[in-house]
Amino acid sequence: MSRFWRQALGVAKRDLLVEGRAGEGIGIVLPVGALAIFVVPLATSGSASLLADLAAPVYWLVTLLFGMQLALRQTATETVPQRRLLVLLGLDPVARFVGRTLSASLLLLGLQLVLIPLVILFYEPEPVPAPVRILPALVLYSVGLAMLGTLAGDLTVGLRTRTALAPMLAAPLAVPLVMGASQSLISVSQGDGILTWTLLLVATDLALAVAGVVTARPLEETAT
Amino acid sequence: MTKRILPVLAGLALVAGLLVALSSPPDVLQGDFVRILYIHVANAWLAFLAFGVTAAASIGWLVTRRAGYDRVAASSAEIGVLFTAVTLFTGMIWGKPIWGTFWDWGDARMASTALMFFVYLGYLALRRATPDRVARARRSAILGVIAVVQVPLVYFSVVLWRTLHQGLTIRPDSVQMEPEMLTALLVNVGAFSVLYLALLVARVRLARLEEATEVHEEAPAGSAVTAPRLETGP
Amino acid sequence: MTEPIVELRRIGVRFGTVPVLVDVDLSIAPGEIVGIAGPNGSGKTTLLGVVATLIRPSSGTGSVLGAALGTDDVRRIRPRIGLSGHEPAVYPELSLVENLRFVARIAGVPTDAADRVLADVGLAAAADRPAGRSSHGMQRRIDLARMLMLEPDLVLLDEAHAGLDKDAEVIIDAILRRVRARGGGGLLVSHDAGRLARQVDRVLRIEAGATV
Numbered sequence: 228m229s230r231f232w233r234q235a236l237g238v239a240k241r242d243l244l245v246e247g248r249a250g251e252g253i254g255i256v257l258p259v260g261a262l263a264i265f266v267v268p269l270a271t272s273g274s275a276s277l278l279a280d281l282a283a284p285v286y287w288l289v290t291l292l293f294g295m296q297l298a299l300r301q302t303a304t305e306t307v308p309q310r311r312l313l314v315l316l317g318l319d320p321v322a323r324f325v326g327r328t329l330s331a332s333l334l335l336l337g338l339q340l341v342l343i344p345l346v347i348l349f350y351e352p353e354p355v356p357a358p359v360r361i362l363p364a365l366v367l368y369s370v371g372l373a374m375l376g377t378l379a380g381d382l383t384v385g386l387r388t389r390t391a392l393a394p395m396l397a398a399p400l401a402v403p404l405v406m407g408a409s410q411s412l413i414s415v416s417q418g419d420g421i422l423t424w425t426l427l428l429v430a431t432d433l434a435l436a437v438a439g440v441v442t443a444r445p446l447e448e449t450a451t
Numbered sequence: 452m453t454k455r456i457l458p459v460l461a462g463l464a465l466v467a468g469l470l471v472a473l474s475s476p477p478d479v480l481q482g483d484f485v486r487i488l489y490i491h492v493a494n495a496w497l498a499f500l501a502f503g504v505t506a507a508a509s510i511g512w513l514v515t516r517r518a519g520y521d522r523v524a525a526s527s528a529e530i531g532v533l534f535t536a537v538t539l540f541t542g543m544i545w546g547k548p549i550w551g552t553f554w555d556w557g558d559a560r561m562a563s564t565a566l567m568f569f570v571y572l573g574y575l576a577l578r579r580a581t582p583d584r585v586a587r588a589r590r591s592a593i594l595g596v597i598a599v600v601q602v603p604l605v606y607f608s609v610v611l612w613r614t615l616h617q618g619l620t621i622r623p624d625s626v627q628m629e630p631e632m633l634t635a636l637l638v639n640v641g642a643f644s645v646l647y648l649a650l651l652v653a654r655v656r657l658a659r660l661e662e663a664t665e666v667h668e669e670a671p672a673g674s675a676v677t678a679p680r681l682e683t684g685p
Numbered sequence: 686m687t688e689p690i691v692e693l694r695r696i697g698v699r700f701g702t703v704p705v706l707v708d709v710d711l712s713i714a715p716g717e718i719v720g721i722a723g724p725n726g727s728g729k730t731t732l733l734g735v736v737a738t739l740i741r742p743s744s745g746t747g748s749v750l751g752a753a754l755g756t757d758d759v760r761r762i763r764p765r766i767g768l769s770g771h772e773p774a775v776y777p778e779l780s781l782v783e784n785l786r787f788v789a790r791i792a793g794v795p796t797d798a799a800d801r802v803l804a805d806v807g808l809a810a811a812a813d814r815p816a817g818r819s820s821h822g823m824q825r826r827i828d829l830a831r832m833l834m835l836e837p838d839l840v841l842l843d844e845a846h847a848g849l850d851k852d853a854e855v856i857i858d859a860i861l862r863r864v865r866a867r868g869g870g871g872l873l874v875s876h877d878a879g880r881l882a883r884q885v886d887r888v889l890r891i892e893a894g895a896t897v
Contacts, residue, residue, distance in 0.1 A: 230793060
């Protein structure tokens with residue numbers, strides 16, 4: 228295996244192991260996201276048709292906000308000695324970005340898949356014909372959010388206000404991802420094609436990948 | 452001399468722009484409300500220019516690490532945020548009588564311009580949150596290069612999505628505008644360009660003065676640590 | 686290796702407006718171990734950070750393992766530097782052996798070396814214990830085990846003796862002996878001047894950011 232992929236997969240494996248043991252992301256972010264899904268209907272008239280219409284927007288909002296927290300978590304908990312260690316080990320900064328993205332993408336996809344039955348249960352939206360068609364959009368959405376979270380986390384590492392600042396930086400740039408994913412769902416619900424929205428997601432992911440690769444080296448200096 | 456001449460020129464140019472806008476003919480459909488567009492469109496273009504300058508200066512800093520590039524990048528971003536705010540505000544004022552609404556969620560250009568506004572607010576917030584000068588320059592340079600992608604997205608949003616906003620009126624191969632209106636628009640673009648330059652020069656000078664007034668301590672950090680004054684054990 | 690391991694000339698470091706190091710000269714020849722002693726706040730850790738190529742000097746010139754400070758060339762030599770700082774660089778959720786295996790994977794060293802060095806530093810019986818539930822001294826031994834595994838040409842130890850008992854000094858002795866044999870160098874920072882003097886070739890004193 229090449230040095231690059233050995234390092235990238237090493238970082239991804241470490242991130243997933245840490246998450247699996249600490250359980251903060253899935254143990255805290257997921258329940259709070261589920262709570263948000265539960266609370267919204269309490270703030271409405273409770274009409275079934277209103278809730279059915281709200282199902283998708285609430286789902287995308289929760290996956291955006293809480294998914295971002297999940298993606299940011301790894302850089303939030305990394306200490307200065309840990310970051311310095313990786314720099315001195317000669318970890319390729321692009322491999323680090325790729326590894327981080329891989330692990331965060333898997334966690335985000337997991338979060339999204341777990342929240343779907345909750346939304347169906349509490350909001351009872353219209354059933355979607357051929358729901359498997361939405362899977363590519365969910366994957367691209369997860370990957371895009373993962374890259375955005377990694378970038379935002381690296382831009383704000385070590386700053387006192389990073390908890391508020393990182394989502395502030397990431398959320399506006401996440402809008403093409405939210406649009407692509409949500410419009411894909413609408414198109415699938417209506418039996419329409421999803422090519423345009425898939426292309427938007429692919430283009431956004433590509434742009435974020437380029438940004439991540441190009442900024443990986445300059446951002447490495449912020450870590451030390 | 453620049454610091455006196457530019458503001459005066461900007462003032463004169465804005466007055467000229469206002470006069471030309473007021474004397475241009477009303478639009479067949481929009482009536483006199485078309486005059487708001489001369490300010491709206493001019494501010495939008497200058498916002499794009501300002502953020503483009505931010506991106507270019509950010510690249511300059513990343514390559515050379517010279518503080519001057521950072522001052523230009525940050526100053527231009529601040530001015531760009533101001534122009535974007537004016538764009539959004541004048542767009543809403545114009546939209547109410549023409550579209551019947553201050554804001555239409557189906558319009559991609561409005562939404563993408565608002566997003567661009569938030570992205571650069573985030574840029575300014577990142578700068579405020581980073582106390583160390585070099586770290587501030589590095590982080591905001593990186594964000595300045597990433598964020599400029601918003602500019603073509605906003606500009607081409609009317610082409611990519613069918614929206615209320617009118618399509619590209621001025622294209623490289625054709626201009627779909629009456630000559631008097633085009634003149635009014637171009638004069639206002641010129642006027643706001645001079646304003647941009649005047650604001651940029653003033654803001655960069657202010658940034659340089661702010662850095663010069665930072666108190667540079669002469670005594671090293673460790674000189675403040677002295678031996679404790681406590682009794683020792685028996 | 687015949688060129689100096691470390692060569693610093695009039696190095697200055699400012700954090701914001703505050704000078705932390707002022708005109709520091711330092712050189713470490715191949716096979717030499719230098720000690721740094723000084724009171725709190727004197728700039729010892731910052732000096733270590735400069736030599737580790739992690740802190741860019743504000744003024745002065747220098748080179749570490751042949752790479753000029755403040756240039757991209759330092760990336761080339763960073764894997765040859767071993768640093769153990771105030772705080773151990775371990776992942777609390779991973780076990781002691783997993784921490785070392787992760788490092789081995791990133792560095793391109795066979796992962797079974799992790800088990801070997803864990804035994805060398807006396808932690809074989811605690812290999813599967815989460816690092817977060819291990820004592821500070823055990824975590825520091827992991828930092829040192831990492832150096833035994835990666836065999837750096839420049840060893841940097843901050844508060845070298847903190848958290849380590851006298852038996853564990855054997856580990857530091859072994860690291861220093863091996864780096865000398867390789868023709869490398871070392872820089873040790875410690876408050877314990879007595880223990881420091883025993884392990885290094887000479888001691889530099891630093892006060893208020895300057896060497897005295």
